Amino acid sequence: MPGLPDPGHPYVLVAADLSPADTALLDPARVRALVTEEGGPTSHTAILAKILGLPAVVACEGAALLTDGSPVLVDGGAGTVLTDPSPEQVAGAAAEEERRRRTAAASSGPGRTADGHPVRLMVNLGAPHELAAAAEADSEGVGLFRTEFLYLDRATAPGAEEQRETYRRVFDAFAGRRVVVRTLDAGADKPLPFATAADEPNPALGVRGLRTAVRHPELLDTQLAAVAHAARATGAEVWVMAPMVSVPAEARAFAEQARSHGLRTAGAMVEVPAAALRAGQLAEECDFLSIGTNDLAQYAFAADRMLGSLAALLDPWQPALLELVRQSAEAGTAHGRPVGVCGEAASDPLLALVLVGLGVTSLSAAPGCLAASGARSPPARSRSAASWPASPWRRRTRPGPVGRSRRPPAQRRSRTADRDGPVRRRPPDGPAAVCLPARTRARGPARKAAGTLERAPGVGSGAEAPPGTPAHVGLSSALARTSGRCHARVRS
Incomplete structure (x- = not known):
């Protein structure tokens, strides 16, 4: 290499x-x-x-x-x-x-809470050599199929035939399961000579994601046609979603274009605070929402995700970020739309139960992280930001009593929200401590x-x-x- x-x-x-x-x-x-x-x-x-x-x-x-x-x-x-x-x-x-x-191997089967509330557990996929491991993982499909690998390190965009063949291999590997395809997310730290401008002073806030389709509409049109063609030849349930959607009009235009190619289920990613604040209007225009917590945190806190020195601001436990997740999830529930999380927040086993409590219906993470996120499952509860879940996760695969925390009640941690920092977890009888x-x-x-x-x-x-x-x-x-x-x- x-x-x-x-x-x-x-x-x-x-x-x-x-x-x-x-x-x-x-x-x-x-x-x-x-x-x-x-x-x-x-x-x-x-x-x-x-x-x-x-x-x-x-x-x-x-x-x-x-x-x-x-x-x-x-x-x-x-x-x-x-x-x-x-x-x-x-x-x-x-x-x-x-x-x-051993812990990972002990968890298997469809994701659901201890009282039977379903929570789809899915994998993220981003390159051909990841396909075998992703397909073998005990998942319900692909929650985020990153298609940028087809476009990177080349002077021109891949042709329709090359795209069809690549998508077909992925869909065949997940026959009978769902595959959520994210259309080209070029820009920022993934510049492409044929899609993005080299002279943008701030690429993260420039023409990236769905915005590239305005400048180069043929890229999106060719990709949607290739995805639709491959989907028809396989047994996978193929959904498509657009990255970097900011306003409902963009979601509507994308959904209409996807359906014109025969792709019946089209969604929008919630990565921009404006999209989260108007998630209800987005949900009216498309079929599902997928929250990308990495970019959503970056834009909500004006903190470059590439800078390790700003990691505390990008902490997915930040109450402001969780509030945006809650608003998006509640908007999806109100309009009968599924809302997933495909960012790094979904790979945190403890945060996963909070996300489900906020109304998220699916979690998508790297194959190696999936078992940890699904090893425990909380019971279903009211969709309230204040109703932090108190029981542990358990992904059950056989009949039996629902497991609860092995710790004595006095040692179980409660959780409170801090307006100025990450969510705090504290013992009932002890001082609060920031938990990153x-x-x-x-x-x-x-x-x-x-x-x-x-x-x-x-x-x-x-x-x-x-x-x-x-x-x-x-x-x-x-x-x-x-x-x-x-x-x-x-x-x-």
Whole structure:
């Protein structure tokens, strides 16, 4: 692969940053983990690493201290990079990984709450080499099929025949299940010479997503025709949705165009605060809504998702973000439209139950994260922002009593909303403490101490992760030697 090292053995890739195109083409058999100095936990690079099943730590300032050939243990769940790990530390990581795999294997079957309320659990898909793992996952289909991989790293758009064949392979792999196709989402950190302008001063706020169809209508028309043609030849239930919808008129125009090609179910992504605030009007114009929490947080908090130093603002537990999710979900319920979440928030097992409590009807995450999100399920409850769920998730596959928390009632955590920060979880008899989700929870800044890159203690629970704190991406650990810190292609 141009620009990336090939030492002839599996390795941990350390880089300043990677473009989404490079990350999507990484071979997990060669690259065992990813560590970057830059980037954010909801950047496309981090998301793609999770889809590939690569443990990853992004925004790790201490990565510059690593040298080629150093043995390191990367824990994507804890957000740590440990140099020269001891045999005991390696054994402990292996045991934890085996425990995680057993937990994931114990969860199967359709998603639903403990009292029978259905919640679709679906996978995200973004590249051809991800197809086998995604199809084998115990899911109810694809909640987000990213089609950009067909367009990246090429001077011209793919032809209709190439698109039809690619879509057909995906639809065949998910025959009998639903596949939600997101049309081309070009722009921002995915520039295309034939679709986006190179001179935009702020690409994230420029012509991206559905807006490219205004400038190049043939791109969307060709893609919808190819999707419709492939759908007719397979047994999958194919839905399509448009990214970066801002106003109801855009949703209406997209739905009409999709239906003109024979695609009966067309939806809109809620990634712009304006779309969330007018979700009821959007729901009137299309058949479903899909909330992209990564971009929705970016635009709601004016925080670049590529910057690890702003990870706390992009925390999916932020009450303002959850309020936008609630408004969208309630609008869907009022109009009889399903509302899914396909952003990184859906991969947080604890947050998943909150999303369902807010009215979300489906969750879509990377295949490796799906079992964790579905391992527990809360009972159905009123769709109120104040009705935080109190019982754990359990995805049941056989008759039996509904499981509840094994903790004594006094030790079970309650949840309250803080107007100025992430949702707080606190013991009933103790002080409130800010709880950051797995991708941003931290105990201090990265440093080198006693031969490690473990984070220094000193910032206890109750404080947000400071700027420069490594962000978590993966769910597992990897042990290998580092390689290529200076060779990876840096995102421009």
